Amino acid sequence: MTRLVAVVGPTATGKSDLGIALAAALHGEVINADAMQLYRGMDIGTAKLRPAERAGVPHHLLDVLDVTEAASVAAYQRAARAVVERLLAAGRTPVLVGGSGLYVQAVVDELDFPGTDPALRAGLEAELAHRGPAALHARLADVDPAAAEVVLPSNGRRIVRALEVIALTGRPFPARLSTGGTPRYDAVLLGVDRPTAELDERVARRVARMFAAGLVDETRDLLGRGLREGRTASRALGYQQVLDALDGGGDLEAAAAETVRATRRFVRRQRSWFRRDPRIRWLEAGHGDPIAEARRHVGS
Incomplete structure (x- = not known):
């Protein structure tokens, strides 16, 4: 086979x-x-x-x-x-x-990967450029402490994605995906x-x-x-x-x-x-x- x-x-x-x-x-x-x-x-x-x-x-x-x-x-x-x-x-x-x-x-x-919202993403990226990753990481720590422990405070792009996913889904950001999940093949x-x-x-x-x-x-x-x-x-x-x-x-x-x-x-x-x-x-x-x-x- x-x-x-x-x-x-x-x-x-x-x-x-x-x-x-x-x-x-x-x-x-x-x-x-x-x-x-x-x-x-x-x-x-x-x-x-x-x-x-x-x-x-x-x-x-x-x-x-x-x-x-x-x-x-x-x-x-x-x-x-x-x-x-x-x-x-x-x-x-x-x-x-x-x-x-x-x-x-x-x-x-x-x-499954959550989608994206261009307007929401643009707003977060503008805030990242203006305030820096540390400020957005502090916000992530408030809304999803587990994700903040995994996402580096310097990784602005990933912090933006985490905040976007949380806002879109109302659920925690899966920053550390489990391994050994349900196999597709x-x-x-x-x-x-x-x-x-x-x-x-x-x-x-x-x-x-x-x-x-x-x-x-x-x-x-x-x-x-x-x-x-x-x-x-x-x-x-x-x-x-x-x-x-x-x-x-x-x-x-x-x-x-x-x-x-x-x-x-x-x-x-x-x-x-x-x-x-x-x-x-x-x-x-x-x-x-x-x-x-x-x-x-x-x-x-």
Whole structure:
């Protein structure tokens, strides 16, 4: 029986290579679950595989947004599920690959996402710009203390979303989604990880390669496409640090060092998210044969 397979885990663990190998072995196709790889032109900084590196395996949901557009998990959910169900109906194995935990869970579990109200959102964003995130976070703490404990006081965009959802639904904001929820598919979830010290070193090497490969020039090109106006894309790791450097005198060495630090922090958050889900079967990349082990878990 054809099943959905999800390959998840922190950045720089080797998910992309494993996903391609599994898709090739299982007569499948890859579905991107990295929020930043949705963006056209954000190639170097997201470690997006070039077409020649995809081993002939079809990939879906890459390069579907302009950098001026805000990524939406609800829109992603609709698009990804459509691909999953089309592949399953055709007898092909969908292989969902990425480290954006909420995006993965939005596909594999029955999650509903509240809509948005443009006028309400605009008012909250104007207040955020005028008063700053701390004031809005204090309001969130008044109306939903549990959400305020999870949402960082500096994360203005998420604070605005929390207040918007509370106002629209009259219910608490689900800031920390439960894992192991009601499954939508009979999916196999595979986690890829490495020891912390090894992964820290891989992150440093990856960032060095990105800067050497032209991340700064790519960022300058994206500025011409509206990167600075993109609420989601402009905050992507690497691009945000290069933008800060270009705005502040051009210390690119410092930008690279800060990208390493920020990516390592992000890795810890990803690990924490995925380790909460007891359904994930963990593979340790770099030891043994993770492809063979993954195929055993899938049952092929």
